[in-house]
Amino acid sequence: MTNSTKTMQEIKRGPITVALIIGAFVAILNETLLNIALSDLIHYFHVTPTTVQWLTTAYLLVIGILMPVTALLTGWFTTRQMFLGAMSLFLLGTVICGFAPSFSFLLLGRIIQAAGSGLILPVLMNTILFIYPPEKRGGAMGLIGLVLMFAPALGPTLSGLIIASLSWRWLFYLVIPLAIFSILFAARFLTNVSEVTRPKVEVPSIILSTLGFGGLVYGMGSGAEGGWLSLVFMAIGVVSLVLFVWRQLVVSNPILDFRAFKYPMYTLATIILILVMVTLFATMILLPLYLQRALLLSSFAAGVVLLPGGLINGLLSPVMGKLFDKFGPRWLVTPGLLIMSVVIWLFSRLTVSESMLYIIILYAALLIGMSMVMMPVSTTGLNQLPKHMYPHGTAIMNTLQQVAGGIGTAVFIGIMVSGQQAYLNHSANPEAPSQVLQGLVAGMSRAFFIALAVGVVSLVLSLFLKRTFAPKEEQSEG
Template identity: 90%
Template sequence: MTTLAKTKQEIKRGPITVALIIGAFVAILNETLLNIALSDLIGYFHVTATTVQWLTTAYLLVIGVLMPVTALLTGWFTTRQMFLGAMTIFLIGTVICGFAPTFSFLLVGRVIQAAGSGLILPVMMNTILFIYPPDKRGGAMGLIGLVIMFAPALGPTLSGLIIASLSWRWLFYLVLPLAVFSILFAARYLTDVSQVTKPKVDVVSVILSTLGFGGLVYGMGSGAEGGWLSIVLLVVGVASLILFVWRQLAITNPILDFRAFKYPMYTLATIILILVMVTLFATMILLPLYLQQALLLSSFSAGLVLLPGGLINGMLSPVMGKLFDKFGPRWLVTPGLLIMCIVIWLFSRLTVSESMLYVIILYAALLIGMSMVMMPVTTTGMNQLPKQMYPHGTAIMNTLQQVAGGIGTALFIGIMVSGQQAYLSRSANPEAPAQMLQGLVAGMSRAFFIALVVGVISLLLSLFLKRTVAPKEDHAEG
């Protein structure tokens, strides 16, 4: 029995999992806390909407750049060093944000927060893969799903409550004790579970990765508002990515090992996740617009409408993980995608006079379907990889989902706007408020229909999913 195998038997999975989940919850909660406060920040710092949007754009940009190099960092630092370092960076960024005297300081703090946050999720997923055998990973990954969905769902509602009674700074003040507790808890209970191999750092690959994913995320996130700069960065991003992939296949020690795609279930799972992520981001960007602009709800009320779905998804994720361990992926993923497709079709038929209850039910049903898909698909793909490929497999999946989210956001906003313009061009009185509302709903209907097409493709692909068998070394050590 290897030393690592003995370590696996001696480690306490429960405390390690709790330590990771607390840190991830704090980091992911922070991603959506600030969204509702953007209008307050415009008034407080006397900046434009385009300027304040950098708080979101820069956050996504840093995470997009960091994701691909997490596999390299995992080889150079221990589990404790990675997690405690990431949480400390996140804590420093939170302090800067909370006490920021100017917008520039707030933006710097946000970038530092993103640097910590971008490292936490890959560390958590890699650690779960190392400490749980394949036949028990579903339940553990379900707990990750709880955090990933529960925290963003809670963020807007919690933010609305805080903004209504306190200043925007409390969005950061209240995160501070949670971050400190996460660091102290992890320092006490988190143990090292992976081996430090110190792989060779290929500087050219790091530069190409940064230019590629950074350019793509920024270009997609800026959309039409970015003008010629967005187009230039998109071209640079795509060209850099092509060179990056070519180099990874050519060198001995790639920072992202694309040989993970030699494993068919990993490849299929990654494609399904990309398509589902595009569909999910379509809903996440379109539905709040519908609630606020068509149903004329406040930001806080819109957050309350979306809250039940997020809470239900979070509660069901561990349950779906256990069911995955028992029945495998197909009996969960295909029905889950079918539910999602039905709901998206119903979203495409929304009118300007729907009740809040109807939207709440539809959104909750969508996220029930999502809970049956995300973690089971992820676990199915990762289970087929040998353990030395875990960091690379995780980094590739996370990076491509990040890019898919950016593409989905830009794509469906564009489709919605073009659909709205097409409707108004046929209207006798396009300036009338009622016609503008109808145009908005028409544009959303077109965007949801395209999302439905993407959803159906992922549904058809799910028919080929099957339970994966772990490589022999994982059987021996699990």
């Protein structure tokens, strides 16, 4: 115990945290950079919208498959090996994308990028849990929140600027030096903080996990365009997931240890995060559609409208982390969810003639509430786990959030479309442009109202959150 404590005291937290955050920022920024370029890629490679969408679907598919096995990989590789390997994969994928001579090569590069970026966030969160004591984790997790929100907020606006003056390839060219810098910085300053235990590789669990999460993500990503094939993949995914969970409970070396759920604050925090992610993804998919199709803004203008909220959220995340360390979760999370619920209710009342300033204010308020919720809830749940459960706890949280986001996107798009159709069915002139527009807003209002119901459930659950830590003897286990 003394040697372990001495080693932890000798670790320089600052450089390690900076090295990890730089890598995470580069990877997450890249995810949103490509979204606005999809229409350019359709024309450049002469592919259909359905085909180009695979650049997003395949990316999510790879991350969905990788997330559950990160706990196993953390047991087999050191912190440096995991991070430098992940960033090297990401760099390789970025180079392939930047110089891709065909769409197939571009898709291959995106898959390799996803393999790298899917490992970076779990490494980041696990390392923070290892090097910071529970009473100081809020501030460190707040820095992660800054990256998680600042990078996606900057992505669409930066992408719009680059595409307006340069070709889409520069979206990758400009990322290459950032990725190289991240690798060099991490090679110099990143040290190993986790223990390599080399757990037994449970092959059936990996197969079930791949079929389960892969089938679910693919089925939801294909959506209505996939037809019956989407339903088949989703059915395979659900059945495989049920078998996967069952197997994790009966084998001695699970790749995802669901015993993390015996800790009540971890379970409560995970449920709240799932509900919040469903609500967040609903907003993230519906609001840009409203800006572009109802208010008729360009992609770049829509990105500019959403930028202030993302920047405010990123800047507030470290502040909220410090406040969490001082006051605990309840005084942040419950007010934050209340703010989010009020904003989503206001979103459900949008019309076809709202001002851009009003949307900017609402979205900024939503993300202020989000900054009070995400990292405080995550930290509250993970703080109760013993040290040997950290990789499993973060892997479960990240995986379920990923699945919740995918489900939220598919479900709320479906609600919006059905709401629009219901409006048009009762319209005297359903093909009139004004009626189509009104139908779109009516469908979005219905979707936001359902999102509000989900938000209210998470608000009620937040009343039961409290600050907890793992017992001292459990913190030192593993």
